[in-house]
Amino acid sequence: MAPIIHIQDLRKQYDPPNGVWAVKDVDLDIEEGEIFSFLGPNGAGKTTTISMISGLLTPSGGDAIIDGHSIIKEPMAAKEVIGVVPQEIALYPTLTARQNLRFFGQLYGLTGAELDERVDEVLDFIDLRDRANEKVEKYSGGMKRRVNIGVGLLHRPKIVYMDEPTVGVDPQSRRRILDTVKALNREHSMTVLYTTHYMEEAQELSHRVGIIDHGEMIAIGAVGDLISQIGENDTLRLRVGETPDKLLLRLQEIEGVTKVSADQEGEITILAKRGRRALPEAITVADEMGLRIESVKIEEPDLEAVFLHLTGRALRE
C-alpha cells in the first residue's frame, strides 16, 4: 500500500537567495495508521516542514503527496484530509470555544446539523462541553491547547499534524494530551505526525521517529532500532556546579567515552561504552579540578543518547 504521506526532496529557504535553509532535502514516507514523531531541538525545522506539507508555505523545492494529492498541485484536495494543530494557540481569544470550532468547521465545509454534531463531538472529546460557551481568553493554558487540538479534528481528517502540542502546559494537561493522541490513533485510526523536542514524548507515542537537526533528517526509524544503532553505549549524567571547557575535554579523553556535552544547568551528559567503568575516572577528573559532583545517574540508552551520538549535542541546549 502506498504511504499516506510521501515527502520527497522537500526543502525550504527563507528569504532567498541569502536566507537560511530551514529544511534541506527531506525524504520521508509515513504509513497510514502510524504515529510518527519529528524529534528535534528548537529551530531544527519542524514547524517549517509541517507548514510546507500542510500547504501554508510554498516549498523551495520538492513536494509532498498527501493521500495521493500533491500539496502543490492539488492543495485543496490535500487539505481536506489533513487536520492541523499549530504550535501556536491559533484561536480567536474573544470568541468562545464553540464559536471558534463553528467558524473553522465552516471553513472545512461543514454546515447545518452536521456542523453542530461535529462541534459537540469534538467538545466531548476534548472534555470541554460544559465550558464551551466561555471565551477562549478566559481559559487556562491547558484548556486552550485542548481547543487548539479540537479544531484540527472537526472534519475527521485521516491525518492530523500536531506541532509541539504540549509546550507550556502543566504535567497533568500534558498527560491528557498524550492520551488524546493515542486515542485518536487507536480508536479513530488517524495517522498522526507529531513534533516535539521532548524525547520522552517521542519515545512513548511513536511507532517511528525522525530525528531532525538543522533542517536535516539525520535518522529515521522505530525507537528501539534507533537506540540499538548506537551500540552498547550508556548515558552518564553528572550534575556539577559549573562545566568549564577544560573539564569537558578531560572527560572526553577517558577511555570508552564517545560524546560529552553539557547543558546550561550544569548537567553533563557522557555517552560511553560500558559507562559504569568510565564513572570512577570521571569522578576523579572532576575531583582533581576541584569540582564537586552533586549527583550521578547512569541510564540505559534513549533517544536523547541517540541525538547526542549523532550530533554531539544535547537535545535541550
Place this chain on the structure above:
Amino acid sequence: MRKLLATIWKDLYLNYTDRMALMLNLAAPFLISLVIGMAFGGMGVGDISISEINVIVVNEDQGSSLPDGGALNLGDQLVEFFVAPPSEELDNLLAAQEGDDWAAARALVEDGESGVVAAVRIPADFSQQVTPQGMAMTLGQGTVELYHKIDAPISSTVVESILTGWANRIATGSITTKVGIEKTVERLGVRSMGVITELTGSLEEAYTASPITLETQDAGGARQTINPISVVAPGLAILFLTIGLTFAAGQLITEKQQWTLQRMIATPTPRVMILAGKMAATFLSGVLQMAILLVATAFVGANWGKDYLAIVLLTLAAVWAATGLGALFASLVTKPEQLGVYGSGVMMVLGALAGTFTSTGFLGDAQFLSQLTLNWWGIEGFTALALGDGLVDIAPHLLVLTLMGAVYFVIGVWRFNRRLEF
C-alpha cells in the same frame, strides 16, 4: 460561498465585539455628530464658499480739514482699502468696485443676476463727523451704510467685519484691530465656518467702542438652507472612515500573529476567498459606519442633499476607496501596534491635505496634493450634493474614488499575497 459568508460574519462579529473597533466604527460617528452639532448648532445658516466677494463702495465723503491745516478724506481710504486691499488674503476675498450712485448700487444688490452681494455708502459728512473739531476734540457720529443680500450672510458678514474693523481703527487710532481682522479673514477659508462667531463678537465690541455707526439693511430674498454642519461633516466622516478601516484591515496582521490566518489557510479554502472575506467585512463595516454618520449628523442638522441614489453611490465609492487604502496601509506595516500610531497619523495627514480641518490654502502651490487624496474627492462630492447637485455632477468623483480604491486594492492584495508566504 458559504465559507466566504462565514469569514465575513466572523470578522464583523469580531469587529463589533471588540471595544476599540466598536468605538471607531459606531461610537465615534455619534460623538462627531454631537460635537459638530454643539459647535455649529446655534449658528444658523451660511453660504459655502467665500472668495471674490462682489461689493460696490459708493463714496460721497467730502473730506474734512484737520486742525493742523491738512486735509483728510476717510471715505477715499475706505475705497482704497476695498478696491486695492493691503493683503493678498483680502484681495482674494474681495472683488470690490467703486460706484457713484447709491440707488444704482442698491439696485445691483437686489438684482439676483448681478452677483453683487453688498453695497457700502459713506455719506458726505463722514470725515467731518469723525474728525476732532476745534479745541474740544469731541467726535460726532459718522454713519456708514451697508446694504446686503440676505442669502449671502457670510459674505455680508465679512464686509461688515471689515467696516467695523476700519471704524475701530479710526476710533482708537490703533492698528491692532486691523491686524485682528486680517487674521480673521485669513482664517476664513473656503470651508471654515466657526469664524462667524468671532466676527459677530468683534462686531458687537465695535458697536460699543466706535463713534461710527454701521447701518445694516438687508435686501430681502430667500435664505439658503445649508447648515454649516454639512460643510464640516463630510471631511470628518471620511477621516474617521479611513482610520476605522485601517484598523479593520489591520486585523489581518493580528490574525497572522495569532496564527488564525495560517489556520484558515490550512483549511481547504482558497486564499483569495480568505482575503476577499476580510475585505468584504471591512467594506461592510465602513458602509455601516458611514450610514450611521450620515443619519446621525442629519439629526443635528446636516444637509446631505436630496439625491438619495447619489448619496448612496458616493458613500459606497468612498467606503470602497477607504477600504482599499486601509488594505494597502495594513499591507505595509508588520505589527498591529504600528497601525495604531502610523495609521491614524497618516490618515490625519491625508485628511488635513484634503482640507478637513482648514482650507487647503496652506498648501500654496502644492494645492494639487489634496486632489490626490480620497478624502478630497469625498468631501467635494458630498459638498456638491449638499448644495443640490445630483448624480451627474458627482460622476467624476464616483469614478475617481472607484479607481483609487481599485489601485489601492491591487497593490495591497498583491503585497499581502506575498506576505502570506510566511
